[in-house]
Amino acid sequence: MNTHKGKALLLGFVGLVLIVIGIKYLPVFLTMADQEATIGDKPVILFFNLDEPCECMVELTQQADKQITNWPVERRGGIPVVRIGMDQRPDLEVKYKIFRAPCLVLVNDQDQVDWRQDYPLIEGGPFELEELEAAIAQFRPMP
Numbered sequence: 001m002n003t004h005k006g007k008a009l010l011l012g013f014v015g016l017v018l019i020v021i022g023i024k025y026l027p028v029f030l031t032m033a034d035q036e037a038t039i040g041d042k043p044v045i046l047f048f049n050l051d052e053p054c055e056c057m058v059e060l061t062q063q064a065d066k067q068i069t070n071w072p073v074e075r076r077g078g079i080p081v082v083r084i085g086m087d088q089r090p091d092l093e094v095k096y097k098i099f100r101a102p103c104l105v106l107v108n109d110q111d112q113v114d115w116r117q118d119y120p121l122i123e124g125g126p127f128e129l130e131e132l133e134a135a136i137a138q139f140r141p142m143p
Helices: 002-038 055-069 090-095 129-139
Strands: 044-049 081-085 103-107 113-117
Touching (some): 044 055, 044 090
Parallel strands (some): 044 081
Antiparallel strands (some): 103 113
């Protein structure tokens, strides 16, 4: 009887651990699935940033987030921006050769990089959005 009780407790504990792990990683899985659906068959702007930056990078990553958030959709020709946490998608880091954050990458509908900026600026915001808008205009006329 005690062996059955011990097995039941062990099975219950393992089940509880699996439930906690599932709850913890469900948002990551859903985010990855959403990112995969957006990347590939149409142009997309990939915005790699740090979710938990070190103290020296906090201001830069916050400025990058603010700059992208305030960037009007019509200025980017309606192309969606996909935010990617730097350490969450090592497969995309390798695929698009991302070595630092914040980083912006314009990917065309053939999944090729048309433009990138991986060296953040300080004045006026981390990114040169006007350059990216010019690159977008080359294959998609602005309204």
